[in-house]
Amino acid sequence: MGDLLVDVVREAFTPTTAAFALAAVGLNFHFGLTGLLNMGQAGFMLLGMYGFAITVREGGPIWLAVIVALAVSMVFGLILGWPTLKLRGDYLAIVTIAAAEMVRYLGRSQNFNSLTGASTGIRGNEFKGPFEDLSPFPDRMVDVGPFAFHGTRSTSWWLILVAWVIVAIFILIFARLSRSPWGRVLKGIREDEDAVRSLGKDVYSYKMQALVIGGAVGAIAGVIWSLGASVQPDSMGRPTTFWIWTLLLLGGAATIFGPVLGSILFWCALVLIKGLAAMWIPDTVLSQEQLQPFSLLLVGVTLMLLVIFRPQGVLGDKRELAFND
Amino acid sequence: MKRSLGTRAMVRALVVFLVAAAAVTWLLSAQSTAATSQSASLTSIVTTDTANHAPALGSAAIADSIAVTEVATPEQTAESDAQSRVLQNVFNGVVFGLLLALASVGLSLIYGTTGLSNFAHGEQVSLGAMVAYFFATDQPVSIPLTPWEFVIGWPLWWAAIAAIVIAGGTGWIQDKFLWGKLRKRGVGVVQQMIVSIGLSLALLNFLQWWIGPDRLRLSKAIEVRHQVGPIQIGNITLMSIAIATVVLISVALFLQRTRLGRATRAVSDNPSLAAASGIKVDSIIRLVWIMAVSLAALGGILMALYDSGTKFDVGAKLLLLMFAAVTLGGLGQPYGALAGSLVIGVVVETSTLWLGPDLKYATALGILIIVLLVRPQGILGRAERVG
Numbered sequence: 170m171g172d173l174l175v176d177v178v179r180e181a182f183t184p185t186t187a188a189f190a191l192a193a194v195g196l197n198f199h200f201g202l203t204g205l206l207n208m209g210q211a212g213f214m215l216l217g218m219y220g221f222a223i224t225v226r227e228g229g230p231i232w233l234a235v236i237v238a239l240a241v242s243m244v245f246g247l248i249l250g251w252p253t254l255k256l257r258g259d260y261l262a263i264v265t266i267a268a269a270e271m272v273r274y275l276g277r278s279q280n281f282n283s284l285t286g287a288s289t290g291i292r293g294n295e296f297k298g299p300f301e302d303l304s305p306f307p308d309r310m311v312d313v314g315p316f317a318f319h320g321t322r323s324t325s326w327w328l329i330l331v332a333w334v335i336v337a338i339f340i341l342i343f344a345r346l347s348r349s350p351w352g353r354v355l356k357g358i359r360e361d362e363d364a365v366r367s368l369g370k371d372v373y374s375y376k377m378q379a380l381v382i383g384g385a386v387g388a389i390a391g392v393i394w395s396l397g398a399s400v401q402p403d404s405m406g407r408p409t410t411f412w413i414w415t416l417l418l419l420g421g422a423a424t425i426f427g428p429v430l431g432s433i434l435f436w437c438a439l440v441l442i443k444g445l446a447a448m449w450i451p452d453t454v455l456s457q458e459q460l461q462p463f464s465l466l467l468v469g470v471t472l473m474l475l476v477i478f479r480p481q482g483v484l485g486d487k488r489e490l491a492f493n494d
Numbered sequence: 495m496k497r498s499l500g501t502r503a504m505v506r507a508l509v510v511f512l513v514a515a516a517a518v519t520w521l522l523s524a525q526s527t528a529a530t531s532q533s534a535s536l537t538s539i540v541t542t543d544t545a546n547h548a549p550a551l552g553s554a555a556i557a558d559s560i561a562v563t564e565v566a567t568p569e570q571t572a573e574s575d576a577q578s579r580v581l582q583n584v585f586n587g588v589v590f591g592l593l594l595a596l597a598s599v600g601l602s603l604i605y606g607t608t609g610l611s612n613f614a615h616g617e618q619v620s621l622g623a624m625v626a627y628f629f630a631t632d633q634p635v636s637i638p639l640t641p642w643e644f645v646i647g648w649p650l651w652w653a654a655i656a657a658i659v660i661a662g663g664t665g666w667i668q669d670k671f672l673w674g675k676l677r678k679r680g681v682g683v684v685q686q687m688i689v690s691i692g693l694s695l696a697l698l699n700f701l702q703w704w705i706g707p708d709r710l711r712l713s714k715a716i717e718v719r720h721q722v723g724p725i726q727i728g729n730i731t732l733m734s735i736a737i738a739t740v741v742l743i744s745v746a747l748f749l750q751r752t753r754l755g756r757a758t759r760a761v762s763d764n765p766s767l768a769a770a771s772g773i774k775v776d777s778i779i780r781l782v783w784i785m786a787v788s789l790a791a792l793g794g795i796l797m798a799l800y801d802s803g804t805k806f807d808v809g810a811k812l813l814l815l816m817f818a819a820v821t822l823g824g825l826g827q828p829y830g831a832l833a834g835s836l837v838i839g840v841v842v843e844t845s846t847l848w849l850g851p852d853l854k855y856a857t858a859l860g861i862l863i864i865v866l867l868v869r870p871q872g873i874l875g876r877a878e879r880v881g
Contacts, residue, residue, distance in 0.1 A: 206684065208691075252867040258684060259611045263817050264866055267859040270814055274856040280849070407810070411695050414688065453641045462703040469696025476688045477676065 173444040175315045180440045181433045184324055184397035187332035188214075188390045189436070193417040193428030194339050195386030200414075201423035202347055203379040204359035206262040209249070210387050211409040212269025213242045215276060215402060217388025218395035219285060222296040231299050235392065242388035245272075246381040254376045266407065276402040291400035293323060300396055301327070324397045332393045336429065339386055344425045355379055356423075356489075408465070415472040421482030423489050430483060439464055578724035583843045585725045591839020592738040593800060596793030597809075598816040598823075598831040599745060600786025606762035606826035607782045608673070609683045613690045615790060616813030617697035622661050622791025623804040624705050627712055629653035638704050650713055654795050661791030662784045668693075669783040674776060694810070701806040709805050712798045734796040741792060742832060745785075749828060758782060762826060815842065815855065818862035824872030833873055837861075 180186060192210055199205040220238035225231065249268055253261040275281065277288040285291070304321035311320045319325045346352045354375055357365040366372050391405070398404070412435065420431025442464045446455060455463060481487045601615045628635050630653035634643040648656070672693075676686055717728035749755040760768040761778045769775045790809075797812075798804035819838045823830025838858050845857040865872065 206687075252863065252870075256866065256870050259687060260821075260866060260870065262687065263611065263821065264863055267814050267817065267862050271856045271859040274853060274859075278850055278852045278856075280853065408695065408698075411691055414691070418688075454639055459703050462699040466696050466699040466703060469692045469694070469699060472692030472695065473689050474692075476685050476692065477681065480685060 170448075173441070173448070176444060177437045177441050179316050180436045182329060182333065183436070184328045184332045184393055186432050186436045187329070187336050188394035188397070189413060189416060190429045190432035191332075191336050191339060191390035191393060192387050192413050193420070193432060194336070194343055195383040195390060196413055196417050197343065197422060197428055198379050198383030198386065200417065201427075202352060202355040202359065203376055204258070205254075205376060205380060205383075206258050207265045207380065207383065208262045208407075208410055208414075209265030209267075209269030210384075210413050211405040211407070212265070212272045213245060213384040213387035214391030214394065214409070215269070215272055215405040216241045216245050217391035218400045218405075219276065219291075220388070221392045222291045222395060222400045223284065225296040225299055226291065231303075235389075238388045238392055239385045242384045243381050246384035247377070250377045250380045254373055254380065266410070269405075269410065270407065273402045273406060285402070286400070288403065290402055293399040296400070297323065297396060301325075303327075328393070328396055332397075335389065335393065339389075340425060340429065347423075347425070351375075351378075411472070412468065415468055415475070418472065418475050418480070418482050421485030424482070424484040424486075427482055427484045434483070435468075439468070442467060574724075580844065580847060581724045582726065583847055584840055585727075587840030587843030588836060589731060589735055589800065589839070590843055591836035592735060592742070593793050593797045594812065594815060594819060594839055595742060595832045595835035596738055596796065597790045597812065598819045598835050599742070599828050600789040601816050602820045602823070602826060602828050602831035603758070603762070603782050604786050605820065606828070607758065607765070607779050608677070608686075610673070610686050610690065611817075613687065613813065614694035614697060615786070615816060616809035616811075617694050617701065618661060618664070618787045618790040619794035619797070619809030619812055620701055620804075620806055621664065621697065621787075621809070622657050622794035623712070623798040623808060624701050624794075624806060625660050625791070626650075626653045626657035626795045626798070627705065627710050627804065629656050630712060631710070635705075638700070654792075657795060658788050658791045662788040665784040665787035666780065668787075669780045673783070674780070677776075677779075694813075698807060698810055705806055707806065709803050710798075711803050712795065713802075717802070730799050734800055737792070738796060741789070745789070746829070754778070754781065811855065814862075815858050818858045818865075820872075821862055822865050822872055827872065830872055 192214055195213070196207060196210050199207040199210075217238040220241040221234045224234035224237045229237070245268070249261075249265055253264045276285045276290075278285075279287050281287070301321045304325070304327035306320035306325070306327050308321050309319070310317055311326055313326075318329065321327050347356075354365060354370055357368075357370075358372055358375055362372055365375075416431035416435040417428055418431070419434055420427030420429065443460050446460055446463065447457070475482065481489070597615065597619050600618075601612060604610055604612050604615070629646050629648045630650050632645060632647045634645050636643045646653075672689070673686070676689065681689075713730070715730070717730050719726050719728050720732075747755075749759060757768070757773045757778050758781070760771070760773055761775050761782075765775050768778075794804070794809060797808065801808075815838055816835075819834035820831050821834070822837060823832070823834030838861065841861060842854045842858050845854050849857065
């Protein structure tokens with residue numbers, strides 16, 4: 170029981186949790202502020218990690234790799250937004266989900282094996298080096314209280330520090346932007362597009378800006394995620410996007426700390442459910458390999474119940490619902 | 495939908511088809527000249543090799559469709575071989591399109607009557623195949639959270655019918671306890687869409703939990719293949735084509751000729767007006783749900799037979815193809831979904847001639863994006879403001 174508690178708390182600050190929180194911040198620009206239904210956030214993440222990992226592998230410096238990741242995802246956002254932002258909301262949903270899947274199919278295709286490594290992806294030791302060389306922490310396991318992580322390698326204290334600092338920076342940016350005149354226009358678009366248009370604002374351009382910025386934040390999230398694991402196209406499929414949606418709605422869309430709270434609750438709950446199920450439900454009824462689908466089944470049910478009964482999430486304001494038809 | 499299949503719409507669909515056909519033949523001629531020029535320079539190579547180097551050119555990976563019968567000169571072989579491969583792929587595409595249409599017609603009907611883009615429709619396809627497997631397999635199966643294992647092992651016909659009935663039941667349950675309630679509460683369409691995403695995630699993982707992650711075979715029978723001209727057709731495929739065609743025609747007749755069908759189209763056109771003229775909108779929508787998920791289940795079963803295997807996530811992979819087909823045909827237009835599915839099916843199958851088979855779904859998604867760019871209302875949709 171004690172071990173499980175440690176595992177749950179540990180999950181609250183792993184780089185994965187930070188990466189998903191950041192991806193949800195990006196989605197918050199789309200959905201929370203502007204009401205855009207981006208169902209392809211995983212595609213933005215995947216493009217970001219490809220941009221980063223390939224640049225580093227080919228010998229580019231880290232700053233260039235980050236710029237490439239941002240640029241690739243921004244171009245992706247522009248291409249996606251161009252045909253769809255003038256159409257009804259669900260068209261954007263269908264196109265983004267299709268485009269994200271297309272990125273995944275192209276990434277795992279044998280045709281681009283030399284560039285993307287096909288379905289095996291890009292292994293960690295091919296692109297993590299320069300980032301890990303920057304680490305000020307020792308190159309061994311470091312225990313802090315009950316939590317043991319490596320100092321610099323892979324899922325390390327160094328990555329945890331960097332990841333959460335980046336999350337904090339983007340939350341600050343989000344908070345400032347959402348209260349700026351620019352953010353108020355986006356909220357206006359969310360509430361009533363025609364009203365904003367009648368005030369002389371270029372709605373299409375504002376939506377495009379939101380889509381591109383949110384996608385770029387998603388790309389950074391992808392980079393953080395890949396630094397903790399590896400570049401793996403199949404881990405960025407549709408379920409990933411749906412998880413990001415679930416945790417954003419759980420924390421509360423259009424709120425400042427909603428994405429972080431949602432991500433922490435989501436990942437801790439997953440670990441807790443798996444731990445408790447393994448402890449209490451006998452193996453004959455629910456075997457070890459059935460635990461994963463079982464807990465993800467609960468994620469799906471949670472998403473449904475949330476949207477039906479508490480669409481504003483934990484932190485949200487019922488008057489500020491981002492659902493708009 | 496005043497006249498659901500106007501002449502202009504027909505002409506439009508025909509034009510798209512002709513353009514697609516022209517493109518295919520053009521690419522075919524380009525390919526076969528490339529093949530002949532290649533083989534002309536390699537005349538000394540033994541004739542059996544010509545059959546092997548053509549796939550390297552086009553990287554077509556249909557394993558069992560390479561049938562070399564008679565060999566005269568290398569040039570002729572390469573040409574007729576490439577041609578028969580294209581024909582085979584177009585044929586496979588039409589079959590795939592018909593089976594896809596079974597699923598996407600339902601998706602389109604649901605969209606038309608309720609405005610919901612149902613992201614859980616893919617899982618309805620898998621559900622049909624999985625339940626059919628559950629009844630038909632001679633392996634021990636069990637129900638989740640119960641420790642008992644048992645063997646059912648019904649013949650495939652029975653299993654398929656039971657699966658379709660059960661799937662229809664899930665449609666009824668869904669509409670009665672979920673979608674109907676949401677509509678009554680006035681929950682918005684976007685919110686309902688996200689609910690359907692949650693449902694798809696839940697169903698997908700439920701199926702994996704229940705049936706397991708392995709690839710399954712519905713039928714152990716080995717397919718007898720016939721050679722019809724340049725095309726190979728299996729027995730089971732022929733049966734699937736027949737069933738799919740009959741079902742699709744009866745759906746069309748239902749929509750076109752019966753009172754209920756007319757009421758369905760009325761609801762699809764304008765729900766409030768339909769309600770005002772005495773149509774029970776809610777029961778029509780319930781009927782549409784039952785029909786749509788039964789069709790999806792049938793599609794899943796036939797697809798499992800056609801692919802000679804199925805998996806818990808087969809529908810999730812098809813969902814985007816369905817959306818592509820439905821968007822191509824015009825959201826909410828059942829006949830559009832049919833035309834769109836055929837186009838998507840042919841494109842997906844013929845694309846394997848030029849691109850690797852791992853990219854075949856990507857081409858369909860490319861089409862989806864291009865359609866939205868050029869003609870967002872689809873082939874059969876009316877030109878109206880969709881923004």
